Amino acid sequence: MKRFKRTSRIEKVNMRNGLLFTLPALLGLVGFTLYPMAASLYYSFCRYTGLKPPVWIGMGNYEFMLHDRLLREALWNTVYYTVFAVPLGIITAFALAVLLNAKVRGLAFFRTIFYLPSIVPVVASSVLWLWILNPENGLVNAIIEGFGKILAAVGLPQINGPGWLADPRWSKPALILMSVWGVGAWVVIYLAGLQDVPHELYEAASLDGATGWQKTRHVTIPFMSPYIFFTAVMGVIGSLQYFTQAWVMTRGTGGPVNSTMMFSMYLFQNAFQFFKMGYACAMAWLLFMLIMAATLLIFKTSARYVYYGGR
Amino acid sequence: MARESKVLRIATYCALIIFSVAFFLPFYWLITTSLKTENQIFRIPPVWIPHPLKWSNYTEGLTFVPFFTYLRNTLIISVSNVIGALLSCSLVAYGLAIIPWRGRDFVFFLLLSTMMLPYQVVMVPLFTIFTKLGWIDTFLPLIVPSFLGNAFLIFLLRQFFMSIPKDLTDAARIDGCSELQIYRGVIVPLSKPALATVALFSFMGAWNDYLGPLIYLFDQSKYTLSLGLAMFSSQYGSYWGMLMAVSTVVTIPIVILFFFTQRTFIQGITMTGIKG
Secondary structure, three states: OHHHHHHHHHHHHHHHHHHHHHHHHHHHHHHHHHHHHHHHHHHOOEEOOOOOOOEEOOOHHHHHHHHOHHHHHHHHHHHHHHHHHHHHHHHHHHHHHHHHOOOOOOHHHHHHHHHHHHHOOHHHHHHHHHHHOOOOOOHHHHHHHHHHHHHHHOOOOOOOOOOHHHOOOOHHHHHHHHHHHOOHHHHHHHHHHHOOOOHHHHHHHHHOOOOHHHHHHHHHHHHHHHHHHHHHHHHHHHHHOOOHHHHHHOOOOOOOOOOOOOHHHHHHHHHHOOOOHHHHHHHHHHHHHHHHHHHHHHHHHHHHHOOOOOO | OHHHHHHHHHHHHHHHHHHHHHHHHHHHHHHHHOOOOHHHHOOOOOOOOOOOOOOHHHHHHHHHOOHHHHHHHHHHHHHHHHHHHHHHHHHHHHHHHOOOOOOHHHHHHHHHHHHHOOHHHHHHHHHHHHHHOOOOOOOHHHHHHHHHOOHHHHHHHHHHHHOOOHHHHHHHHHOOOOHHHHHHHHHHHHOHHHHHHHHHHHHHHHHHOOHHHHHHOOOHHHOOHHHHHHHHHHHOOOOHHHHHHHHHHHHHHHHHHHHHOHHHHHHHHHHHOOOO
C-alpha cells in the first residue's frame, strides 16, 4: 500500500516536470499553431480585409476559386514545377552520391562543391541565377552558344540559348534548373545511406554473377528506397509551397504572362497586397489538402517499392 | 576485370570533375562579375578573367544600400533565434525523451504532426495576432516564436537524447539530482554535437529567411540582408556588378561558417535523413 502511494507520487512529480519542460512547445503549439489553424479555417469562410472584423460569407471564397483563372494557372505552374523539380533533383543527387561512393580521393572536396549551393542564402542565389540566365549576357546561354558554334562548324544546325525567364515557355524550366543546382543536402543524405549498404550483399551478388547494373537495380536501389522516399516526401511538400525564388526573380509579378505565378505567390498577393485575407486562408486550406493528398499518394504507392531492411 | 575497373575509375573521376565544374561555375561567375567593369559585364563572348579588377563595385554597392544596418538587423534576429532554439528545443526535447510521464507520447505526436502543416495556413492569423500585439514592424514576430520551440529541431534533439544511456540519468536521479540538474549536468554536456546542429540550423534559417521579414518588416531601417538585397535587386536590376558584389558579401559569411562547422553540417544533414 505504502509502495503504491510512492509510485503515484513519483508519477505526479514526473507529470509536473514533463509539463513544465514541454511548456514552451505547448504554448507555441496552442498560440502559434492550433489557435491560428482554427482562426484560418474560420476566416476562410469570411470576407476579411484585416482591417475590419471578418464577415461570414459561407462557401463564398471556395466558390470563387472555381472561377478564378489566375488561381488555376498558379496551381498548374506549381504542379508543373513539383513534377519536374523533385524527380530531377532526386536523380541528380542519386547520381552524384553513387559517384562519390565509388571510394574516390578528395571526397570532402567534391562533397563540399556539391553541398555549397544549398547553403547560399536563397535571395542571393536567386539574384545570381537571374544574371546567369540572362538571355543576352548570361553564362548559360554563352555556353550554349559556344556549343552551338562547334555544332555549326561541323555542319550541324546552330543552336541558340532560350529566353529563360523572359520567355513563358522557358521560365519554369529556368526555375527547375536552378533548383537542381541546390540538391546538395540530398547528396549528403544519399551518401550516408549508400555507405550503410552491407558489403556482403554486393559480394554475394557478384558470386551469383550479377553485372554492375544488376547490382544497382537489385541491391543499391532497394536499400536506398527509404532515403529516396524521405527526400521525395520532403521535396514535394517543399515544392508545393515554392515561393521565395520565384518571387525574388520575377519581382513579385509571376511573369512573363503569369508563367511563374506560383500558388504561394498568389496566396501572398491576396493576403498582403489585395487584402483578401479570407480568400488567402481558403487558398491555404486548399494547399494543405493538396499537400496531404500528395503525401498520402506517395505513402500509398511507397508500400510497393520502399524496402526496409530486415523489417 | 582489372582493366575494366580502371576504365570505370577514370570515368567516375571525369564525371565528378564535369559535375563539379557545373556546380562551381555559378560561384565563379558571381565573384568574377562582381569585379568587372560595366564594359566587361556586357561583352560577348563573355570575359572569363576580368582585367582590371573593379573593386569599387564593393565599396559602391555597400554604400548604395545601408548594408551595415541590414547586417546588424540580421545578426540581432539570427542570434536571438539561436538562443531561443537552444533554450526551448532542448528543454522540450528533454521533457519528451528523459522524463517519463503520461501524455508525453500524445504531445510528441501532436508536435510531429504540425510539421506537415504549411506555413501559409497560419500566416494570416499570425499576422492578425501580431498586429493586435502591436508587434508589426518590429523584430518580435521573427524572434519570439523561436523561444516557443520548433517541431523539427525538437524532433532532432529528442532522437539524440533517446540514444543517451538511461543508466546515466537514473544514476543521477538516485544521487538526488533534480530534473533541471540532470538536464544541465548530464544531458547538455553530452549533447554538444546535437546542440551545435540545432544552433547552426536555426542560425541559417533566420539568416536566409525572406518570407518572414517580407511580411512583418516595412521600415527600410529594419530590413534584413535578404529583404535589402531583394529590394536592391528589383530597384537597380541592371547594375549587375554591384548586385553581384552585394550578393557575394551576403553569401560569404555563410560559406565561412560552413568551412568552420563542416562536420556539424554534414552530421546534421545526415541526421535529418533519419538513419536506421
